[in-house]
Each structure stands twice: as C-alpha cells, then as structure tokens.
Amino acid sequence: MLNADRLPPAAPECTDPEPLRERIAAELLAARARTAALTDCVDDRDLTAQHSPLMSPLVWDLAHIGNQEELWLLRNVGGRDPMHPEIDPLYDAFEHPRAARPTLPLLPPAEARAYAHEVRGRVLDLLTSSPLEGVPLLDRGFAFGMIAQHEQQHDETMLITHQLRPGPAALSAPPPPAADPGRRPAEVLVPGGPFTMGTDTEPWSLDNERPAHEVSLPAFRLDTTPVSNAAYQEFIADGGYDDPRWWTPEGWEHRWRAGLEAPLFWQREGGRWLRRRFGVTEPVPGDEPVLHVCWYEADAYARWAGRRLPTEAEWEKAARHDPATGRSRRYPWGDAEPTADRANLGQRHLQPAPVGSYPAGESPHGARQLIGDVWEWTASDFLPYPGFRAWPYKEYSDVFFGPEYKVLRGGSFAVAPVACRGTFRNWDYPIRRQIFSGFRTAVSVDET
Ligand SMILES: [Fe+2]
Numbered sequence: 194m195l196n197a198d199r200l201p202p203a204a205p206e207c208t209d210p211e212p213l214r215e216r217i218a219a220e221l222l223a224a225r226a227r228t229a230a231l232t233d234c235v236d237d238r239d240l241t242a243q244h245s246p247l248m249s250p251l252v253w254d255l256a257h258i259g260n261q262e263e264l265w266l267l268r269n270v271g272g273r274d275p276m277h278p279e280i281d282p283l284y285d286a287f288e289h290p291r292a293a294r295p296t297l298p299l300l301p302p303a304e305a306r307a308y309a310h311e312v313r314g315r316v317l318d319l320l321t322s323s324p325l326e327g328v329p330l331l332d333r334g335f336a337f338g339m340i341a342q343h344e345q346q347h348d349e350t351m352l353i354t355h356q357l358r359p360g361p362a363a364l365s366a367p368p369p370p371a372a373d374p375g376r377r378p379a380e381v382l383v384p385g386g387p388f389t390m391g392t393d394t395e396p397w398s399l400d401n402e403r404p405a406h407e408v409s410l411p412a413f414r415l416d417t418t419p420v421s422n423a424a425y426q427e428f429i430a431d432g433g434y435d436d437p438r439w440w441t442p443e444g445w446e447h448r449w450r451a452g453l454e455a456p457l458f459w460q461r462e463g464g465r466w467l468r469r470r471f472g473v474t475e476p477v478p479g480d481e482p483v484l485h486v487c488w489y490e491a492d493a494y495a496r497w498a499g500r501r502l503p504t505e506a507e508w509e510k511a512a513r514h515d516p517a518t519g520r521s522r523r524y525p526w527g528d529a530e531p532t533a534d535r536a537n538l539g540q541r542h543l544q545p546a547p548v549g550s551y552p553a554g555e556s557p558h559g560a561r562q563l564i565g566d567v568w569e570w571t572a573s574d575f576l577p578y579p580g581f582r583a584w585p586y587k588e589y590s591d592v593f594f595g596p597e598y599k600v601l602r603g604g605s606f607a608v609a610p611v612a613c614r615g616t617f618r619n620w621d622y623p624i625r626r627q628i629f630s631g632f633r634t635a636v637s638v639d640e641t
Contacts (some may be wrong), residue, residue, distance in 0.1 A: 195211070199381050199548050204216065206404075207256075207505055208325075209320050210324070210325050210341050212366075213333065214320055214321065214323075214334075216334075217320060217334050217337040217338065217341070218320060220316065220337075220338070221313070221317070221337070221340070221341050221344075221612050222350065223317070223341075223611075224284070224344035224345050224611075225309075225313060225342050225344070226307045227391065227539075227540065227609070227633045228255065228258060228309075228344060228347075228348055228349045228351075228479075230364075230528040230570050231251070231348055231351045231352065231364075231491075232251055232252075232255055232306075232351070233300075233364050233582040234363040234364060234630075236249070237301070237359075238289065239251070239296075239358070239360075239470070240252040240255075240302045241299070241301070241302065241564050242295075243262060243295040244291075244354055244357050244358040245354070245357040245627070246291070247291065247294040247627055248291055248293045248350070248353060248354040249291045249350075250294060250295050250299070250315065250356060251307050251351055251354055252299055252300070252301070252396060252518075253284070253297075253299055254301050254347045254350060254351050254422075255296045255306065255309060256280070256283075256284055256299065256300045256306045256309065257284040257286065257303035257567035258309055258343070258347050259305070259308045259309030259310075259311075259312045259313070259345050260280065260281065260284040260308075260312075260593075261284075261311075261340065261343055262312050262313065262316060262340050262343075262344070262356065263275070263276055263312045264270065264281075265339065265340055265636055266319060266336060267312065267316065267319065267337055267339055267601075269330065269336070269338050270319065270323065270331060272328060272403050272494075273315070273317045276308075276311070276312070277526060279301065280587065282307075282396070282624070283297050283298070283299060284497075285298075287588055290492040290552050292507075295431055296632075299485060300505055307523075308520070310588070316337075316340075317442070320337065321419075323530075325337075325413075329486075329584075330585055332396070332459055333396035333398075334396070334398075335396060335397060336585075337400070338396065338397030338611070339397065339585075340346055342397065342399075342609075342611055343615045344610055344613040345608070345609035345612045345615065346612055347609075348540070349605075349607045349608055349612075349629075350608070351628070352368075352540060352607045352629075353495040353607075353627055353628060355459070356470070356471055356625060356627065357473055358387060358472070358516065359635065360471050361472050362471055362472030363471075363472065363638070364543060365539075365543070366540065366541065366543040367542065368544070369537055369541075369542040369544060369545070369546035369547070369550065369606075370546055370550055372546075372547035372548075372549060372550060373478055373546070373547075373549045373550055373551075373552055375549070375552070375629065377417050377418070377549055377559070377561070378417060378559070379416065379417060380391050380414040380415060380416055380417055380636075381397055381414065381415055381417050381511070381558045381559040381560050382412065382413075382414055382558065382638070383410075383412065383413055383414070383415060383507070383510055383511050383514070383554075383558050384412050384516065385405050385410060385411045385412035385638075386409060386410070386498045386520055387409040388408060388409075388410070388428070388509075388510045388513070388514040389405050389406070389407055389408075389507050389520070389521040390405070390406070390408045390506055390510070390578070390616075390636070391403055391404055391405045391406055391578050391616055392404075392405050392516075392523070393405040395523065395616055397611070398616055398617075399590070399616070399617075400581065400583055400584045400585075400589060400590055400591075401575075401577065401581070401589070401590035401618050402617060402618060403578065403581070403582075403618040404578060404579075404580045404581070404604055405521075406578055407509070407580050410504075410506055410507060410510055411637060411639070412637075412638040412639075413503070413635050413636065413637050413638055414635065414638060415507065415508075415558075415560055415633060415635045416509070416560075416626070416633035416634050417549070417559060417560055417561055418482070418549050418560075418562055418633065419482035419538050419545075419560050419562055419566060419569060419631045419632065419633045420481070420482065420491075420494065420546060420631065420632055420633055420634065421479060421480055421481065421482060421483065421548045422466075422477050422478060422479050422482070422483050423479030424469050424483075424498075424523060425456070425476070425483040425494060425510075425616055426466060426479070428494045429454075429455055430495075430497070431497070433493060433497050434448060434453060434454050434455075434493075435466050435483060435495065438496070438498075439494070439496045439497040440478045440489065440492075440493045440496075441492060441493075444488075444489030444490075444492060444493060444623075447487075447489055447491065447623075448490075448493075449474045451497050451571070451624070452509055453487075453489075453490065455538075456468075456484065456486050456490070456626070457472065457481060457485040457486075457574075457626040457627060458485055458534055459477060459485075461634075462629075465597075470543070470544060471525055471543055477637055478547070480547040480548055481544065481545050481546070481547055481548070482545045482548055482566055482567045482631045483567075483631050484518040484544075484545060484564070484567055484629060484630070485626045485627065485628075485629070485630065486570075486630060486631065486632065487623060487624050487625055487626040487630070488570045488599045488621075488623035488625075489583045489622075489623055490626070491570040491630075491632035492570075492572075492623075492636070494608065494632075495632070497585065498516060498634055499636070500634035500636045501572060501634065501636065502570060502571055502634060502635065502636055503572065503614070503633070503634070503635035504571060504572050504634060504635075505570055505573035505600045505602065505618070506573070506574050507635055507637075508563070508569065508571050508602045508603070508610045509521075509602065511525075511556060511558055511560050511563065511615070512524070512525050512556060512560070512563040512603065512615045513525070513600070513615040513616070514557070514558075515556065515557050516557055516558075521547035521615070522615065523614055524536075524554075524565060524615050524617065525554060525555065525556035525557075525560065525563045525566055525598065526553065526554050526556070527556065530563065530595070530610060531565070531610040531613065532553075533554065534538070534551070534553045534554075534611075535551060535553050535554035535564075536554045536562075536564040536565035536566075536604075536610075537550070537551065537562070537565040537566045537606045538564070538565045538606065538608055538610050538613055539608070539609045539610055540606065540607055540609075541606070542606055543569050543606070543607055545556055545566040545605070545631070546562070546563075546566055546606075548561075548562070549561055549562075549564065550566075562603075563602075563603050563615075564603050564604055564613060564614075564615070564633070565604055565605065565606060565608070565613070566603075566605060567603075567605050567606075567630060567631030567632075568602070568603060568604065568608075568619060568628060568629055568631065569601060569602050569631060569632050570599060570600075570601055570630060570631075571599065571600045571601065571602055571630040572599075573600045574596045574598065574599065575594055575598040575599065575600050575601065575602070575618070575620035576591060576595075577590075577593070590618075593620060597622065598617065598620040598621060598622060599620065599621065599622075599623050600618055600620050600627075601619040601620065601621060601630060602617070602618065602619070604619075605629035605630075606629065610639075
C-alpha cells in the first residue's frame, strides 16, 4: 500500500528545505492514503463499533489522528488557535482508556473524516512556509516526521482492529514473495565487543531511541530468521504448553488463567492447525514466522529449545553493527531506505513472508528479516538509555519505562517504513498477543 520505493530522498540526506518538504508531504500523504484504505472499506456501523475491548472504535483513531496533527503542527508549530477545543478531551489517549471510548460523544464518521481532512489541508499550507529549522521541534522537519509516524502507528493499530473484527474480509493484498530456496545456517554468530546502540543523528528518531551510547556484549549466536510456525508447532506437539519447566512462574500462571494453548487466532481442526487472518480461515503455513504470541509464550519456546530470547542490545547489534567498519548502520542492509526487496513493511502484504525471505535485507552477520515481517520480542524490560531526555512530551515514552513492559524490535508487515529503523523501540505488556508479534532465539557462545 505504502510505496516506499518511490519516495524522495531520505530525510537525513536533505539539507535543502525543498526536497525535505517534498519528503514530508509524501509521508503525510502516504499515511493518509493508508488511513483512508483502512476506514473506507467498512460501513459506518463497523467504524463506530468496538470490535474488541482491547481496541478503540476505528472512528476514534480517525479523529485522534487529526486531533494530534492539529495540536502539534497547527497549534505548537504554526501558533494557530484550536479549531474545536471542546473535542480535545475526547481524543486524549491518556484521559480515556480504550474500553471506555465507545461511550464518549465521538464525532460521527463523516465529521471525523471532514475534521482530519481540514487539518491536513491547513498543515500542507503550513509546510510550504515553514522554515524547517530554527527551533528543535522543526529541526529537519522533526514535528512533521513525528506526526507522519503517529498516523502510521495508528494505522497499524487500526489493522489490529481489523484482525480482531468479526465478519467477512474487508481488506486484501497480494501474497508476499515465495520462500528463498537457498540453504542458510540455522543461526549466525555475532562476535563479542562494543557497538553503538541508539542514535544522535537519525532526524525523526523518537526520544527513547536517543542518545547514542556504547554497549559491549559477549559473543552470541542468533537465529538466522524468526521462529517459524512449523517450529512452534513442534513446541505445542511436545507438550510445551503443559510443562512448567519452560515457563516463568508469572508466565505459567498466565498460561492457565488465560487458557493459552496455541497462538491467538489458531484453532485445531482434525489433525491440523487453522488460523483466522483478516476474516479468512486458512491452514497455518509452516514456513511463515509465528505470529500473535505473547512474551511468555516466546520465552517458554526459547527455553524448550535450549535457548533464550535475545536482549534488546543483542538484537540491535545484530541489526546495525557493521564489523567491517565498526559503525552502526540505520538498517541491517546499510543506510539506504527500506524497499520492497529488502523488507516486508507498510502493509504491502497482509502477512509475514516465509522465513528466509528478503536476501537483499540480510545483515552483515547473515541474519534475515530483522526489519519487517513480525515484531520480535526481546528479553529486555523497557528502560531509558543513559542520558535519556523526555522530548517533546513526557507521555511518549517516559511514563512507560519500567519492568512491566517488554521491548519488541524490528517492526512487522503492518509497520510503515517511516516508523521503522534499526533503532526503533516498541514496548508492550508480556501478555499481549493481538499485536503482530513473533520472535527469534539466541544463545550465548560460552553455553554452546
Ligand atoms: Fe496516538
């Protein structure tokens, strides 16, 4: 859906404001095209219904996208007065939990669309005159980039709502590329030593990705690809869900309380596993990365396999460190933007690609699909980097730091390129599995 291949040059290469304005406009338009595709394919009843208590009605996301854009770009950057101050509290994500949002007097679909459209028109006008420098919020177009990422993040959230929505399919997309028939080692070696984690230079990076800092790690081995459905089925068939040896005490308690027996959306029929994917029931494809597992399941699988989840630092070193230069790069393949042959991003497909796909996206160590396909659970809690500074608002990450959240890395097929890079950090509760989450495993070299 989002055609990253045809975007103008990446923001970091832009020094002249005109290409940067073009890039910003292209990102805003790409996000809006995706928002429209996700909301125009269902009727008003579907837009206002709450399909799961875990999610907002789609119409809430739609107006919230416009409201945040108005707040940050028209008011904070442009100095304009509020367009409809009375609706601000309705669309403040911290004021109303998702489960309560259907009871609010939300804008109906036609009005939500008109509001977001009106904001966008004024923002594009503002962009033509904005100096894109002079204050930190405007430096290299940061606030515009933040808003493009925000909309794409809500598009991912809306895609999750589509996955949870009952009824027939409303979305379609071509299948991902066929599996790469080449032979690959099961794991790659990442040698010990220091690397630079986080960034000071990525212009649209968010506060929790900063600052850059050196981290030294012992050598480890990492799965070449995410864990596949076929491998995960072996864990199930071996009684993995019924053996407390593989689970943390909290995970074991949760497994029983929540009745976990397989990834979310799976069901057994006869001797085989089926899954429901965006309104279609189909056999579980063995060669795809496993999807919709929680951290506890990922952690239990890793222990059953005699391994462990990688730490967040290990994941980032595998994805960014270039042993030839000692430098950390933007992506596993280098500094160039994601393209359709490097990573499965941007809802181009409605599922992950088979494990081992995207040879052009391989890291120097030989790992594949670190970017795109499935979010990868790591062993790590969501914590600030040394020297972290909350910016431009405390509620983006600062209020979430702590041991109750686990970090996920790498983005999924549902994540847009603008909201995905080697430094990007996602976080969620260890029980979450409606998200597009999978994992790969690691082992310390001295344990092999
Ligand atoms: Fe938001």
